[in-house]
Amino acid sequence: MSDPFKRPFEPAPPAPAPGGIAARARGAQRAAYLEGLNPEQREAVETLDGPVLVLAGAGTGKTRVLTTRIAHILSLGRARASEILAVTFTNKAAREMKHRIGAMVGEAVEGMPWLGTFHSIGAKILRRHAELVNLKPDFTILDVDDQIRLLKQLIAAADIDEKRWPGRLLATQIDGWKNRGLTPDQVPAGEGAVFGNGRGRDLYAAYQARLKTLNAADFGDLLLETIRLFREHPAVLAQYQARFKYILVDEYQDTNVAQYLWLRLLAQRPSAATSTSPRRGEVDAPSASGEGGPASPSQTLSPPHPTSALRANVDLSPRGRGEAVPAAMPNPPHAPPKNICCVGDDDQSIYGWRGAEVDNILRFDHDFPGAKVIRLERNYRSTAHILGAASHLIAHNEGRLGKTLRSEGEAGEKVVVSSSWDSEEEARAIGEEIEQLQRRGHRLDEIAILVRASFQMREIEDRFVTLGLPYRVIGGPRFYERAEIRDAMAYLRLVNQPADDLAFERIVNVPKRGLGDAALQSLHDLARARGVPLLEAARAMSTSEAVKPKPRAALRDLVAAFDRWRAQRDTLPHTELAEIVLDESGYTEMWQKDRSADAAGRLENLKELVRSMEDFENLQGFLEHVSLVMDTDRGEDLDAVSIMTLHAAKGLEFDTVFLPGWEEGLLPHQRSLDENGRAGLEEERRLAHVGITRARKNARISFVSNRRIHGSWSSSLPSRFLDELPEQHVEVLEAKGGFAGYGNAYGSRFDTTAAFGSSYTTPGWRRAQKNRGGFEEDPHEYSQVEPEEPTGRMRDIGSRRPPAGGGNGTFKTSTARSTPGFAAPSANGTPARRAPVTIEGELVARSTGAPSAFATGDRVFHQKFGYGRVRAVDGNKLTIQFDKAGEKKVVDSFLNKA
DNA sequence: TTTCCCCTGGTTTTT
DNA sequence: CCAGGGGAAA
Numbered sequence: 001m002s003d004p005f006k007r008p009f010e011p012a013p014p015a016p017a018p019g020g021i022a023a024r025a026r027g028a029q030r031a032a033y034l035e036g037l038n039p040e041q042r043e044a045v046e047t048l049d050g051p052v053l054v055l056a057g058a059g060t061g062k063t064r065v066l067t068t069r070i071a072h073i074l075s076l077g078r079a080r081a082s083e084i085l086a087v088t089f090t091n092k093a094a095r096e097m098k099h100r101i102g103a104m105v106g107e108a109v110e111g112m113p114w115l116g117t118f119h120s121i122g123a124k125i126l127r128r129h130a131e132l133v134n135l136k137p138d139f140t141i142l143d144v145d146d147q148i149r150l151l152k153q154l155i156a157a158a159d160i161d162e163k164r165w166p167g168r169l170l171a172t173q174i175d176g177w178k179n180r181g182l183t184p185d186q187v188p189a190g191e192g193a194v195f196g197n198g199r200g201r202d203l204y205a206a207y208q209a210r211l212k213t214l215n216a217a218d219f220g221d222l223l224l225e226t227i228r229l230f231r232e233h234p235a236v237l238a239q240y241q242a243r244f245k246y247i248l249v250d251e252y253q254d255t256n257v258a259q260y261l262w263l264r265l266l267a268q269r270p271s272a273a274t275s276t277s278p279r280r281g282e283v284d285a286p287s288a289s290g291e292g293g294p295a296s297p298s299q300t301l302s303p304p305h306p307t308s309a310l311r312a313n314v315d316l317s318p319r320g321r322g323e324a325v326p327a328a329m330p331n332p333p334h335a336p337p338k339n340i341c342c343v344g345d346d347d348q349s350i351y352g353w354r355g356a357e358v359d360n361i362l363r364f365d366h367d368f369p370g371a372k373v374i375r376l377e378r379n380y381r382s383t384a385h386i387l388g389a390a391s392h393l394i395a396h397n398e399g400r401l402g403k404t405l406r407s408e409g410e411a412g413e414k415v416v417v418s419s420s421w422d423s424e425e426e427a428r429a430i431g432e433e434i435e436q437l438q439r440r441g442h443r444l445d446e447i448a449i450l451v452r453a454s455f456q457m458r459e460i461e462d463r464f465v466t467l468g469l470p471y472r473v474i475g476g477p478r479f480y481e482r483a484e485i486r487d488a489m490a491y492l493r494l495v496n497q498p499a500d501d502l503a504f505e506r507i508v509n510v511p512k513r514g515l516g517d518a519a520l521q522s523l524h525d526l527a528r529a530r531g532v533p534l535l536e537a538a539r540a541m542s543t544s545e546a547v548k549p550k551p552r553a554a555l556r557d558l559v560a561a562f563d564r565w566r567a568q569r570d571t572l573p574h575t576e577l578a579e580i581v582l583d584e585s586g587y588t589e590m591w592q593k594d595r596s597a598d599a600a601g602r603l604e605n606l607k608e609l610v611r612s613m614e615d616f617e618n619l620q621g622f623l624e625h626v627s628l629v630m631d632t633d634r635g636e637d638l639d640a641v642s643i644m645t646l647h648a649a650k651g652l653e654f655d656t657v658f659l660p661g662w663e664e665g666l667l668p669h670q671r672s673l674d675e676n677g678r679a680g681l682e683e684e685r686r687l688a689h690v691g692i693t694r695a696r697k698n699a700r701i702s703f704v705s706n707r708r709i710h711g712s713w714s715s716s717l718p719s720r721f722l723d724e725l726p727e728q729h730v731e732v733l734e735a736k737g738g739f740a741g742y743g744n745a746y747g748s749r750f751d752t753t754a755a756f757g758s759s760y761t762t763p764g765w766r767r768a769q770k771n772r773g774g775f776e777e778d779p780h781e782y783s784q785v786e787p788e789e790p791t792g793r794m795r796d797i798g799s800r801r802p803p804a805g806g807g808n809g810t811f812k813t814s815t816a817r818s819t820p821g822f823a824a825p826s827a828n829g830t831p832a833r834r835a836p837v838t839i840e841g842e843l844v845a846r847s848t849g850a851p852s853a854f855a856t857g858d859r860v861f862h863q864k865f866g867y868g869r870v871r872a873v874d875g876n877k878l879t880i881q882f883d884k885a886g887e888k889k890v891v892d893s894f895l896n897k898a
Numbered sequence: 899t900t901t902c903c904c905c906t907g908g909t910t911t912t913t
Numbered sequence: 914c915c916a917g918g919g920g921a922a923a
Contacts, residue, residue, distance in 0.1 A: 090912065119913045141913090163919080219913045254912095354911060453909050475911085509899095516899050628913070647910050669909055687910085710908065711914035 033071055033104055037064075044341075044374045045069045048078060048246070051267075051368035053361070054343040057405045058390070058693035059381030059653065062343050063093075066248060067100040069341060070112075074105060079245040085266065086115040088250040091629045093651070094120075097250070114244070118259050120628045122222035125229070125240070132233055133225045140216040140493070141627035145486060146502040147171050147218050154206050160196040170195055174204050178220025179355030181227060181258040184208060214501060223258045230265045241270035245339065252344030252364075256355035264367070267340045340368065346401050347394050348690055350647055352676070352683050362401060379405045379693075381653055383412025386699050388729035390692040396724050397682045405693075415692065415699045417722060418733035422706040423456065423661070427463040429702065430658050434469060434641060437656060444470060446655040448642040450691050452669060456661050457643050464641070474644035480626055484591065484602040485609055489626060491581050495565045496619050499533040508538075511590035513554040522547075535562060561585060574619040578610050646687045649694050657695035662688070662703040662719035688721045701725075 034042055044054045044065045056062035070086060073079050088094045094116050101112065114121060123141065130137045142150075151174075152167035173195055177187055184192075184205035192201025211217060217225060230237040247267055249255070255263070342364065349358040365371045379387055384407040391405050420426035434447060451457055457473060464471045479485060487510055490503040497503075508523075509515045527537035541547050542556035565581050572580070582588045588606065591599050616622040642654070661667060667688060672680035692699050703718045 117913065122913095166918095222913075351911080353909085455908085478912095512900080514899070518899080645910065666909090671909060708914075 033068055038378055040374055040376050041065050045072050047372055048073060049339055051371040052341040053364045053371055053373045054376060055401060055403055056343055056345055056376040057379060057403045058348065059379040060376035061380065066250060066343055067097055067104060070101055071104045073246055081112045083243055083245045084114060085244040086248040087118050087121060089117060089254055091117055093250055119219055119222045122226045123628060125226050126222060129229055129236055133229050134212045136215050140500060142216050142218045149502060149505060150210060151207060154203055158199055158203060160199060165196045170203060173200060174207060175220055176355060178224050179256040179258055181224060181261045223262055227261050237265060238270045240266055241268055247338065247340040249342040252342035253346050253349035253358055253361045254351050254356045255360050257357055260360050267338050269338060347686055348650060350683060350687050350690060375403055377403050377406055378408050380408050381696055382693060383407060383409055383697060385412050385414045385729045386692060386695050389415045389725050390689050392726040393721060393724045394685065394689040397685055399682055412697055414729055414731040415701060416731050416733060417701045419702060420704045423459050423704050426660050426702055426704050427459040430460065430660065431463045431467050431469060444639045444641045448654040449658040450644060450646050450649045450694065452646055452661055452667050454645060460643060470638060470640035471643055472640045474642050475648035482605055484605055487587060488582060488606055488609055491585060492578060492619060493623060494562060495569060495581060496623060498535045501534045504534040511586045515551055515554055519551050575610050575613045578613055582606060646691050650690055653694050653696055655696045656698040659691045659701045662701050662722055663716040664719055665716060667719045667721060685721060
């Protein structure tokens with residue numbers, strides 16, 4: 001038994017008693033995977049009994065602990081793979097865990113059927129018992145568009161002004177209620193009355209009823225309905241309680257109330273719950289009982305949570321949602337909680353705004369009495385300077401459990417703080433610096449730019465396009481969220497399931513068939529009158545004399561097409577069927593005719609969709625996958641700089657990280673401050689902390705003095721977080737712009753800037769208190785004062801023109817930007833070209849001499865700007881008159897001949 | 899029914 | 914400033 005892990009998971013030997021001889025004997029031999037763990041990690045892996053909370057700071061080996069723990073459980077024979085419940089938030093995390101466990105234990109990862117996201121596991125359970133919650137096992141999982149369309153109909157039906165009360169808002173509201181585990185009858189009356197003149201709660205109830213009719217569930221239902229299932233059917237619950245011997249939860253700080261309740265139900269011992277009635281302990285949940293009875297009105301406010309011994313500081317619990325937060329873990333003393341292990345980091349809780357309750361993690365030892373808390377504080381990622389800066393910053397938060405990250409590495413370089421006049425200059429500075437790094441051999445895919453808000457990306461992208469610097473935007477509209485993909489999916493759904501009315505509504509008139517609102521309305525009426533799906537109603541109407549000839553023909557063709565496709569469903573391979581559907585429906589043609597910039601990209605996406613179907617056995621399997629897994633990792637192995645939001649960066653790491661836009665109002669985001677006060681501020685601080693801790697070697701923070709907000713310019717103040725960085729770990733670069741009082745205004749604690757005679761000498765946060773919004777001014781006024789850049793490489797007078805002057809930066813962004821189709825830019829690994837010298841926006845010189853393959857007058861296509869014609873050629877720099885985006889100067893590697 | 903223009907609002911985003 | 918949605922004209 002030299003390598004016991006080559007053995008498949010199942011069948012596992014019967015679970016021996018803890019500490020049994022066999023286990024110990026095996027354990028002694030199998031300690032290989034435990035090697036290389038530090039003592040805390042090892043403790044986290046080996047403490048198998050009872051509740052465990054692992055507080056894992058950034059870069060401390062969280063995933064490793066989780067995966068090793070699973071391997072450990074399996075190898076000790078404590079449980080079979082199918083008896084372990086392991087939940088993550090994202091599919092990506094689930095995939096990664098599967099992968100790593102597989103690497104550690106052998107091939108048989110498929111033997112972990114209960115490793116997945118909360119939602120996918122919820123769906124799995126729900127399908128098994130669908131009848132018990134008034135669904136059929138093949139229920140549809142709604143996407144957001146469907147949801148909103150449905151809500152709009154309900155709002156209209158209730159005769160509520162849809163303008164004042166948009167469907168989207170109600171969707172958000174309902175989502176919020178579901179996140180908090182509230183069924184319609186549990187929504188506090190006051191809150192339920194906010195929407196639509198007191199009708200919010202009724203609409204929610206109507207929506208739920210409608211979902212049942214449609215045999216559909218939305219994302220929230222995957223959790224909430226499972227909870228309801230468990231509450232109303234204790235025998236079912238008991239079955240799962242008995243099955244899951246070990247529960248592991250990743251990113252516990254991100255769990256919302258519904259997820260918490262879900263876990264809590266599963267984490268109870270099965271014994272008591274096998275009885276037919278809900279347990280006493282359940283009473284403290286938001287619902288009075290599991291029997292669907294209304295929550296007692298007196299429950300709208302619960303007492304403040306008992307202070308947790310775990311918690312170092314006072315709770316901030318901000319959002320006034322106390323009523324939704326359940327009280328303690330209900331396990332009576334005789335039934336200790338099961339073996340649940342939650343891993344998380346309260347300092348990385350950045351999703352409060354979408355329902356995550358930091359409180360869940362802060363309260364863990366109270367919820368799970370006798371919990372063992374293990375802190376992982378040894379960071380293997382970042383240098384001491386970076387960690388020092390991050391730790392000191394986050395220490396300003398009060399609502400935290402408290403950890404101190406220690407670096408296991410060298411001191412490295414200090415965190416660099418710099419400033420720019422405006423965001424255009426900031427983008428330029430970043431671009432320049434990256435070129436420099438590139439010249440020194442720094443890989444581009446080890447560089448990331450992390451922004452607070454996505455609008456910040458635009459100028460950076462713009463700059464990179466000009467420089468020919470390859471980049472990729474992470475996040476943004478995901479593949480399956482693109483309109484063309486959803487349309488295609490709707491066609492396929494309807495082929496698969498002719499009763500899918502929401503899919504029908506989506507595509508009746510896409511492409512345009514002359515079937516507008518009027519036609520749809522009469523279809524609805526007929527469908528309702530006869531109690532048939534819309535497609536059937538369409539069939540009836542297509543032969544009815546009452547319908548005008550034109551729409552009648554359109555309906556006839558549509559119905560015939562679906563009949564045809566459905567007949568082909570069982571005879572043709574599903575990929576082929578998909579192609580046929582897309583072509584015969586005229587959908588492909590619609591985009592082919594479309595001359596807009598992103599049409600080509602959309603067609604490409606459709607091809608990609610069909611290609612991705614190959615991985616599935618049949619249409620059914622594919623559709624199930626897509627509704628749950630909304631991301632495709634179309635990993636591009638291009639060496640490119642990553643640009644993303646701070647939120648999207650969680651869990652990632654890079655050698656060098658740029659953090660632009662650290663200004664009051666943007667990094668502590670104004671809205672966060674306004675809406676959530678101190679708790680909001682603390683979440684913003686965690687965001688800043690997440691940003692810094694993404695860096696392994698270099699972190700470069702910057703802020704600007706002037707920012708354009710909604711079109712008009714206003715001066716901005718440096719972020720208060722800058723003042724919270726410890727001096728000894730930070731190097732402040734002198735502002736290049738040199739406008740005393742602005743770029744250098746910040747940093748009362750940094751000598752470097754004092755010489756500039758800042759008028760702001762109070763700490764940044766206090767500065768921010770007074771007179772926010774600043775005053776407006778024209779940066780142009782100062783342009784003459786601008787000294788030459790220290791590098792002397794570039795004199796960019798052009799950028800000093802008032803940015804409002806238009807011309808530059810007025811292009812239309814398209815969704816294609818997340819897949820910039822770089823024609824393998826030559827920048828790859830080659831010595832970076834110098835930045836072009838520009839005067840008044842004119843390109844006068846350029847350092848690459850390579851002649852361009854394009855000539856004046858050529859028709860070209862650009863991924864971002866669309867089609868255009870070459871106006872002028874200057875080496876590899878071309879001036880293009882784009883059809884839509886206007887005149888631009890672009891590097892030729894970004895162009896294709898059209 | 900479609901198209902065009904006006905109006906509004908404009909962090910973050912998974913499932 | 915600028916994108917997306919909704920209402921009014923063609």
